[in-house]
Amino acid sequence: MAGGQVYDIFVIGGGINGCGIARDAVGRGYSVVLAEKGDFASGTSSGSTKLIHGGLRYLEHYEFRLVREALMEREILWAMAPHVIWPMRFVLPFQKGGIRPAWLIRLGLFIYDHLGGRKLLPATKTLDLRRDPAGKPLKPLFAKAFEYSDGWVDDARMVVLNARDAANRGAQIFNRTEVVSARREAGLWTVETRDVDTGEQQTFQARMLVNAAGPWVDKVLAGVVGRNDVKNVRLVQGSHIVVRKKFSDPRAYFFQNPDNRIIFAIPYEQDFTLIGTTDRDFTGDPRDVAISEQETEYLCNAASEYFAEPVRREDIVWTYSGVRPLFDDGASKAQEATRDYVLKVDGGEGTAPLLNVFGGKLTTYRRLAEHALEKISEAIGAKGKPWTAGSYLPGGNFSAQGAAAQADALQNTYSFISRGHAERLVRCYGTRAADILGKAGSIADLGQHFGGTLYEAEVRFLIDHEWAHTAQDILWRRTKQGLHLGTEAVAALEHYLEGIAGSRVKAAS
Ligand SMILES: Cc1cc2nc3c(=O)[nH]c(=O)nc-3n(C[C@H](O)[C@H](O)[C@H](O)COP(=O)(O)OP(=O)(O)OC[C@H]3O[C@@H](n4cnc5c(N)ncnc54)[C@H](O)[C@@H]3O)c2cc1C
Numbered sequence: 001m002a003g004g005q006v007y008d009i010f011v012i013g014g015g016i017n018g019c020g021i022a023r024d025a026v027g028r029g030y031s032v033v034l035a036e037k038g039d040f041a042s043g044t045s046s047g048s049t050k051l052i053h054g055g056l057r058y059l060e061h062y063e064f065r066l067v068r069e070a071l072m073e074r075e076i077l078w079a080m081a082p083h084v085i086w087p088m089r090f091v092l093p094f095q096k097g098g099i100r101p102a103w104l105i106r107l108g109l110f111i112y113d114h115l116g117g118r119k120l121l122p123a124t125k126t127l128d129l130r131r132d133p134a135g136k137p138l139k140p141l142f143a144k145a146f147e148y149s150d151g152w153v154d155d156a157r158m159v160v161l162n163a164r165d166a167a168n169r170g171a172q173i174f175n176r177t178e179v180v181s182a183r184r185e186a187g188l189w190t191v192e193t194r195d196v197d198t199g200e201q202q203t204f205q206a207r208m209l210v211n212a213a214g215p216w217v218d219k220v221l222a223g224v225v226g227r228n229d230v231k232n233v234r235l236v237q238g239s240h241i242v243v244r245k246k247f248s249d250p251r252a253y254f255f256q257n258p259d260n261r262i263i264f265a266i267p268y269e270q271d272f273t274l275i276g277t278t279d280r281d282f283t284g285d286p287r288d289v290a291i292s293e294q295e296t297e298y299l300c301n302a303a304s305e306y307f308a309e310p311v312r313r314e315d316i317v318w319t320y321s322g323v324r325p326l327f328d329d330g331a332s333k334a335q336e337a338t339r340d341y342v343l344k345v346d347g348g349e350g351t352a353p354l355l356n357v358f359g360g361k362l363t364t365y366r367r368l369a370e371h372a373l374e375k376i377s378e379a380i381g382a383k384g385k386p387w388t389a390g391s392y393l394p395g396g397n398f399s400a401q402g403a404a405a406q407a408d409a410l411q412n413t414y415s416f417i418s419r420g421h422a423e424r425l426v427r428c429y430g431t432r433a434a435d436i437l438g439k440a441g442s443i444a445d446l447g448q449h450f451g452g453t454l455y456e457a458e459v460r461f462l463i464d465h466e467w468a469h470t471a472q473d474i475l476w477r478r479t480k481q482g483l484h485l486g487t488e489a490v491a492a493l494e495h496y497l498e499g500i501a502g503s504r505v506k507a508a509s
Helices: 016-027 056-061 064-080 102-114 155-168 214-224 293-304 365-380 403-413 419-437 456-465 471-478 487-508
Strands: 006-012 032-035 085-094 125-128 144-153 172-174 177-185 188-195 201-211 233-244 252-256 262-268 272-276 316-327 342-346 354-358 449-451
Touching: 006 016, 006 177, 006 188, 006 365, 016 032, 016 155, 016 354, 016 365, 032 155, 032 177, 032 188, 056 064, 056 102, 064 085, 064 144, 064 365, 085 102, 102 144, 155 172, 155 471, 177 201, 177 214, 201 214, 201 365, 214 233, 214 316, 214 354, 233 293, 262 293, 272 293, 293 316, 342 365, 354 365, 403 419, 419 456, 449 456, 449 487, 456 471, 456 487, 471 487
Parallel strands: 006 032, 006 201, 032 172, 085 252, 201 354
Antiparallel strands: 085 144, 125 144, 177 188, 188 201, 233 272, 233 316, 252 262, 262 272, 342 354
């Protein structure tokens, strides 16, 4: 038994929802443990389109509650994490006789602008694409567009920053630790975990269990908690392709497709364009999700309907896919299933309560956590009040519009780093970027260079402060430097990490 302590809450799953709930709960004074079987955000939370958005198209499905809550969250989250979240303008081109009439789109955007929460984000405007630079990469048949506001987020970093903050506040946070069983015993939960590297088992006791296993939520109910009546989520796959920069404008595009779906083309990681997503029902283990031939073709074709220069398969430098765990509301088509979340508590008088989290979006994770805390308070007694609005995530303690000034300041102190390097460090770590560069007086002081702008000093920081273990963790979740490293460079990083793991084993023995 882990120290004989009875924790208030045990959270299964280190995606955005599990980490968000753990952070909120520990900040209110609950004792919290969280176990993630892989890396933080290795499930759905790194496979998203990375938008902090109200969800313009959900208005067509009358999801007003969700859209309003998400719109209100945009500026709250931006203020909380101005390093990993920033505003973005979206250009929605339209043509006469197109999929939706202009008046309908205008009405949707009017509602979007006024439904709630917009203070700093600029309002919608109309563009003449024959004059505006946004028209340049598009086919000339698109003469008009609407331009509206939403936000961008580095999804995987937002997750690890929630985990980091929860740990800073006293939560026990474990990655590479799978929950293998959870059973009710004498009014408490007995939870057994297994370290995925060493196989070591641990037992915890907690007053309440939170199942935030995302697309595995039903699997956890069946396999871990031992229930057999489980069919709560509909798994819907979404894939993205990344191509070399298709346009230099900082604005993103919102393209409508003849099948009534939409895709985005978004400026990505300075040199690239991100295009997605698809929507199709998924079966199997979400860990194995990968883009299909049809999805690749669909995304290339859909974007090529708009861009003057077509998007070809050969242009693709990276793809990724995620599985949405949507609450099963019986919708017939994948894109019509509700995007709203549902929280259900199970367990009556005298039985230890279980909270299941179904669905949810990155954008609404903070509010989802607040609603989860309402349920937790009812079940095991209230502790603190809601506190996360107005708080900041680690490194986010600067003004919402201050990222460029942060990069200037970093370059003033460390004149040997390039502008691109400074901007990337600020976008990943905010005010903590200086902790990585430390006392370095030259680029050589940052240690081994692995490629791109990745140096040993950053790798060390990620191992010491952000639970990074593997090259994948570092190259595709804590950073996106994987886009810049070839196979030899990845092998060099793996070799370096093996050396560190080896020295840890030696130090421990
Ligand atoms: C294609 C796509 C695009 C999207 N785009 C957006 C967007 O632009 N904006 C937006 O707001 N939202 C978006 N979303 C939605 C958003 O990404 C998800 O709703 C959110 O990431 C779900 O987070 P989660 O924590 O519930 O699940 P996950 O991130 O999947 O976390 C669950 C975790 O539980 C762990 N786990 C499972 N079983 C166990 C066990 N037995 N023991 C320990 N750990 C376990 C898993 O390893 C996993 O890491 C998108 C989703 C997809 C798929």
